[in-house]
Amino acid sequence: MMRETPASLMTTDSPNTSTPLLQVRNLRTSFNTPDGKITAVAGVSFDVNHGETLGLVGESGCGKSVSALSIMRLVPNPPGVIEDGEVIFEGVDLLSVSNKEMQGVRGAGIGMIFQEPMSSLNPVLTIGRQITEPLEEHLGLGRGAAEKRAAELLEMVGIADSRQRLSDHPHQLSGGQRQRVMIAIALSCEPKLLIADEATTALDVTIQAQILELMKNLTSQLGTALLIITHNLGIIARYADRLNVMYAGEIRESGTAEQVYLRPGHPYTIGLLNSVPRLDRPASERLDPIEGEIPDPANLPTGCAFRPRCRWATAECEIAEPVLEQVGDRQMVACYESSTVVESVEAVWK
Amino acid sequence: MTVTPAVAAGSSAIGEVTGGSVNEPILSVRDLSVHFPLKRGFIVQREVARVRAVDGISFDIYPGETLGLVGESGSGKTTAAKAVIQLRTAGQGSVKFEGQELIGLSNSRMRPVRRKMGMVFQDPYGSLNPRLRAGDIVGEPLKVHGLAESKSDYRKQVASLLSRVGLSPGMAERYPNEFSGGQRQRLGIARAIAARPSLLILDEAVSALDVSIQAQILNLLQDLQDQYNLAYLFIAHDLSVVRHISDRVAVMYLGRIVETADAKDLYERPLHPYTQALLSAIPTPNPVHERSRERIILRGDLPSPINPPSGCYFHPRCPVAVESCAGTDPELRVLAENQAAACLLATGYGGALRG
Structure with missing residues (x-):
């Protein structure tokens, strides 16, 4: 079955697989x-x-x-x-x-x-x-x-x-x-x-x-x-294949599934993964949830919106909002402390 | 391999087999059934069918x-809970709470029993009166059961309940709509424990919550259990959450318990094909694990409890069903220590059974 694209939607170069859909x-x-x-x-x-x-x-x-x-x-x-x-x-x-x-x-x-x-x-x-x-x-x-x-x-x-x-x-x-x-x-x-x-x-x-x-x-x-x-x-x-993790209106982490689940770089991603009881891990006595509540969207915290719930937050996080930065091959994380975060999590998970 | 003789529903107690405790059970349910008549006709109403929402289930819960x-x-899990607490649901069979038979008790005689059984619902907003302040919602059971000696004692108890569930006592003056979903569920829990019950029935109590909040509530429930030696009947569809919080698990399908075991055993070696399929259907947050795992995908939809299949209710969807499954209604049989399954084909530690 062929699909006719309306003429006005046709572009000069027809989209190929190298440019994203x-x-x-x-x-x-x-x-x-x-x-x-x-x-x-x-x-x-x-x-x-x-x-x-x-x-x-x-x-x-x-x-x-x-x-x-x-x-x-x-x-x-x-x-x-x-x-x-x-x-x-x-x-x-x-x-x-x-x-x-x-x-x-x-x-x-x-x-x-x-x-x-x-x-x-x-x-x-x-x-x-x-x-x-x-x-x-x-x-x-x-x-x-x-x-x-x-x-x-x-x-x-x-x-x-x-x-x-x-x-x-x-x-x-x-x-x-x-x-x-x-x-x-x-x-x-x-x-x-x-x-x-x-x-x-x-x-x-x-x-x-x-x-x-x-x-x-x-x-x-x-x-x-x-x-x-x-x-x-x-x-x-x-x-x-890949995923974006969103929190308070923004993407905080993105990468391949393997990267984000096995080597998360954002404190929110780590918090989410630690909050769910998991059948692939031994039944633990206690969960390690993210503290506090999801912020009111009409009244977001200054700087990084996740800061009030974050264990790694520093004074810097209060001032300006971090943007997504490359941390690995295809992984991006919006966190000032991501290198510290990755290290400490790897130490715990291993 | 030894197969223990069939346990007839209702007669010998499944709880004796699966409980493993020397204590008396706090709640003992035997052969509990809840049938709803389906009526047709405008003036003369005739019963045309009967929905067997709960069809002869037995279990024990220890303190x-x-x-x-x-x-x-x-599956009838919520109906079963309502029949236990006698909430507009008349069951047949036996429900013994702290040794007292509840089936047939009048409303007025049920009232003191309900003080000792708290209930927490899925939708914390729908179960909180929007016109009452948080403090009065939590304090209502204290008033109803006359548990506060004076006004100041009442306020003191309400404040301590609020802080016990992680809310600040200053929130007592607020209305439910000023709370977030997680906080409302904390309110619901505070109300449920206000009259110092010994059993809490938690009906999908964390299902509607976001995962970060759900984890907080699960931890709170575990703390309260440790502190007050509370027994929980924890009803949920999320098997990961159930594994996390439960000592023992009963799996229901179309009004019947099809498997019951200690949580560890049920998750490590499910014996009933339905339990196996349920467990395999749950995706875990681990891409490596997920992509290498074989999944049992069941055919077809859940049948209607109005018109259940013949024989084993699960047989039309069962990946391993044989001819006799359509004709014989399997009873719950003890197949391993503390583990019973209602399946003709299930054997102890049934490795060969997987579809």
Whole structure:
């Protein structure tokens, strides 16, 4: 199946695999609230390469979901405003294209799956109609061809009796099946990038495993890049090639999964890894959690936002915010003390 | 290999086998069932089906220990907890708390029992009255059970409860919406321990919290347990958290306990295929470990408890099921020291069983 890129989205040099598929540059998104302006995403930059799986991990309010919504230009406005930055997808800055062109990108260029499939699916339309709609819209297929393709897609995501299922409504499906339908819709136009925002968080453990394996297998078959957004460190460890760790609106550490999990350089990453009870380690008597609370986004600490909870904080951390700096081959850490941190952690973990 | 004869549900106590303690259990549940009738009809309502939310479960909890109750949605773990504390849920069977039978007790006679059983819920916001100040939320059990001698004693007790759970006593004047999620769960715990209970039922008590806060709450729960010799019934779907906090674990599937063992044994050598699949489904934060590990991916969805499969409820999804699994309903059998599983095929330390 071929996908026609709208002429206006074509660039002079067609994107090749050496330039990243998606380049997010200095993205800033804020919300105007009665308590004042909240900067949910405060200058985030990262790349997604063709066909790779990138993880975006962090706790609630860290800005991971708002980053994804900003890429898709789905931030509700008002109160949300994308203030600054560039989202370059296949060579085009999505923040400067028209709404109509953006509609072409959503679905055909970038697919997205959310946590709660029930609220993303239209309850009064059949499953079939919801899959055929983007096929007709983006690919210009006729009704008959679209229905045939929809049945194939349902089969691809592991839904049995796909022909009959097309006439079902969302409420007739289980949570896992709904998420399978969402994947079928998101992949229907063979996008280059699939964004999964806490897509398996609401599912039971055994169903979560099914959906994750399905998502990973399909994206690698189709060559689709996958951006997994989750708070679950285990999911990222299993599926992501690289990851970004976010805290209070910014990326604090990035690198390959091996680097970040086995040789973390940011105190927040270390704190996260020490907070979760882990089946791969002996059951310990006590966890070693990060102290304190996630800061109020309307009232962030000065300097490094993690400073009040950090064991390694010095006077310097109070003055200016550290920026991401290269610490290894592909690893970046935003911390003044990262060399001390790495040393002391290696001493403890060995 | 020796296979111990089947333990009939309800008669001989699983707890005797799995407990290993000389104490009397603080909570002893035998053959507990909770069935909800499904009714149809407008004027004349007829029962058309029966949902066996909890279907004959037995377990014991000893003073100061934690029993983890794990299962996915529809496994009946929350319904079981509500039936234990008699919270709008009438169960059949036997629930003995400190030697007293609770099934059939009237509400007024249940009240003094509830003083000794605290409960903490998943959603700390939904379970705290938004119009009460934090101090009154925590102090309510003191009033209800008449545990404060005077106003100043009441205030003193509330302040000490707040500081015991890591909140500053000055926060007593605030309303729940002024607290973060983690602080609200601390409030919920303070309220649950206010009347000095001997058993806490923790229903997904840390599931909604961010990992850094979850770890703080888990540590707090362990400290409180050590200090007051509290027994915990810890209900959760997260098996890593359950392993961390539990002494013993019972795994539920569609209203039944399919495996029970000491936590260490259950995680080191699960005997039931469902437990094995559950454990293998959990991703751990270690990329090297994760990518080399084989994963059991179960077929299909969780069946509905309204219309459970025949024989072993797990057989349609089970990677090792044989023909007889569809016809025979397996009983919980003791297969190893302190470990019992309800599976026709499971044998002690069943290495060959893995799918």
